[in-house]
Amino acid sequence: MEEHRHVTIYDIAQKLNLAASTISRALKDHHSISDKTIKKVKQTAKEMGFVPNTLAAGLRGNVTKTIGILIPTVTQPFLSSLISGIEIAAQKSDYSVIIMQSHDSYQMEVDMAKSLYSNRVSGVICSLAMETKDTSHFKQFSNNNIPLVFVDRVPKDYDTFRVVINNYLAGYKATKHLIEQGCKRIAHLTPVSEFGSLYNERKRGYTDALAEHGIPIENNLIISLKKITYEEGVKACNQLFDLKNPPDGLFAPGDLLAVSAVQTAKKRGIKVPDQFAVIGFNNDPISEIIEPNISTITHPAEKMGKAAAELIIKNLKSVKEEDAKEITFLNTQVLVRESSRKI
C-alpha cells in the first residue's frame, strides 16, 4: 500500500508551472482566470486526486460550512427526522453536519457547546436538554456572530432564532378533537422538565379547550410524568383507570405515551376508542403501525430541520437585537385515526 501525503494546491502548481494562488482561484472558477487554465487545473487536480483541505480553508477564511447540532439524543424519531431534514438542507449547500448528543444532561450540553465552538461551526441548531435551566453556555455563539437556532425545546428567555410549532394551539386542537368525538372526561399527561414551556403550552391548550367547552378541569385527570417513557405512561394510565370515575379520553403529548395508554386500556378490557379515546403527538412511525392506530398531532420534524438549517445557511449575520426573537411557526394538524374516531 502506497503512502501518499495529501495532495495540495502546491503539488498541482508545481506540476503545471503555475502559482498556488492561480490554482486556488482556478478551482473556484474565479472570473479572472482564463478558461483554458481553469480547465487544465481542474483536470490535473482530478488526476492527482486533489481534495481540498477544509481545515486550512476554514482557518484561513473563518468559514467552515459546518452546522453543529446539539440535541438530547438521535434515537427519538422526532429528533432523527429533524437531523435528516437538517442534513438534507445542509447537503444542498455543501455544508457538513456535526452532531452531539447531550443525553438530556446539562453538563454535557455545556461541554458540547464548547466543542462545537472549538470546531468553529458556522451555526448551531439546538434542542435543549431536559435538565437545562441556564443557557449562558450559548452566549459564546451569540457573542461571536455565530447564528444559533433553537428548535422545539427552546428557552423562554434567549434572544435568538427559534423554530417551533405552536404548542398551545396544538394542545388546544387535540383536546377539542376529543371533545367533538363526545368525550366528557378528558385526561392529560404532562411531563415536567426544568423549563418545560413546551409541555406547559400543550397543557394550557388542553385546559383552555376544556374551559371553552364548559368542561370542568379535574386535577386528578392530569398526571405529571418524570420521564417520557412507555413504562411511565403505563403507570399513569393505570392510575387513571383506577379512579372511581375514570376518563373517557386522553390527550397524550407524545405518541409513545399514547401507545402505552391504548395498550393499557386494551389489557384492562377497555374499548378504544368507544370507552376511551386517545390522541397522541408527533406522528411517530409507531402511531401508524400500532392497532388501533393512533390519532396524533403532526409535528413536521424534517421541515423544521430544513428551516433551521436554512436560517443558518442564509447566514444571519444579523443576530442583532432588532431582528432577533425571530420565531418561525410551522403548522400542525390533527391526524384522525382509529384510536379516537368515534363518530
Place this chain on the structure above:
Amino acid sequence: MEEHRHVTIYDIAQKLNLAASTISRALKDHHSISDKTIKKVKQTAKEMGFVPNTLAAGLRGNVTKTIGILIPTVTQPFLSSLISGIEIAAQKSDYSVIIMQSHDSYQMEVDMAKSLYSNRVSGVICSLAMETKDTSHFKQFSNNNIPLVFVDRVPKDYDTFRVVINNYLAGYKATKHLIEQGCKRIAHLTPVSEFGSLYNERKRGYTDALAEHGIPIENNLIISLKKITYEEGVKACNQLFDLKNPPDGLFAPGDLLAVSAVQTAKKRGIKVPDQFAVIGFNNDPISEIIEPNISTITHPAEKMGKAAAELIIKNLKSVKEEDAKEITFLNTQVLVRESSRKI
C-alpha cells in the same frame, strides 16, 4: 452586543508576558512547564474565555479527532442506535462525530466520502448504501492511513476492518427456533440489494436450518423484496397467505417486516403464533410494543457502534496488509416473545 474576535493563545501570552508556545504547552500540561505557570495560564485562559481552535490544531498536527459516519439514513432504529454508540465512545475520548447520510444512493456516498476526506476525519465508519457495488471511493482513506471501519452492510472484497454480526448463524438460529416451535412450512422474505451479502447470509442460514431438519426448501415460500418497507411486507405476506398451501411460520429479516406480517395475518383472521409464527430481526423498539410482541434476533447496534469507534480511536495506524481483514463478530440472540411462542 459586543463583538469580540476569538481569543487565541497569543492573547493569553500577551496578557501574561509569556511566549505563545508556553501557553500552548501549559494548556496541555506539558511536563516541561512549571506547575505555577500552568496554573496561571489555565486560570487566565478561562477568564478570557479561550477556546482552542481545532481547525488550527488539526491543520498543524494533522489530527482532527473527528470520526466520520457515512450511513444510509439516521432514521432507522438500528442506525440511530449505532450512531448513539459511536457518539458515546467518541465523547469519552474527546472525539467529535460528523454524520452524512447517503440515502442509499451510490453517488451521494461517493460525494460524501470525499467530503469526509476533505474534512480530514481521523477515521470513517460506514454502512454501505443499497446501491453501492463499487467501493473504490473508499481507497482515499486506505491510501492515506485513515482507519476505515465497515459496519453491518460491509463489502465482500474490501481489505479493512469490519464490525458485523454473524448473519448466517443468526438466520440459522431464527429458523431453527421456528422449527422447534413446530413449524413445518417456514417462509422467508429476502431483500435484494446490489451486493446483498448480508441478507444472502441470513437466507443461507435459513435454508441450511431447514435442510438440516429434513424440511424441503420451497421456492414459493421465499419472497424477494425490492425495498424493506411496511407496504412491501404486507404485499409479500398476502402473496404467501394466498398460496393454496400457505406457510405456518415466517422468518423476516427485519422487525418492520415482521410487524407487517403479524398484522396482515391478524387482518386475515390467522392466529399468531398458533397458525402462523413469526420471528423478526434487530430488536427494534417496535417489536416490543406491538401486540403480540415480536420474537426477534438481537442486533447490538450500540455495542457495534462502540466497537467501531474504538477501532478508530485506538488508532490503528497499522492498517497494513497484515492485520487488515480484521473482523469483529458480535453475538446475537434469539429473543422469544409472543409472536412465536407456541410451546
Place this chain on the structure above:
DNA sequence: TTGTATGCGTTATCAG
C-alpha cells in the same frame, strides 16, 4: 523552564 522560528494548506491582497 521558557522563547523563537517555522510550517500546516488555503485564500485574499496587492503587485505585475
Place this chain on the structure above:
DNA sequence: CTGATAACGCATACAA
C-alpha cells in the same frame, strides 16, 4: 490574467 506574499491559530524543533 497570473504571481508573490502574508495571515489564519496552533504545535513542534530547536535554541537559550
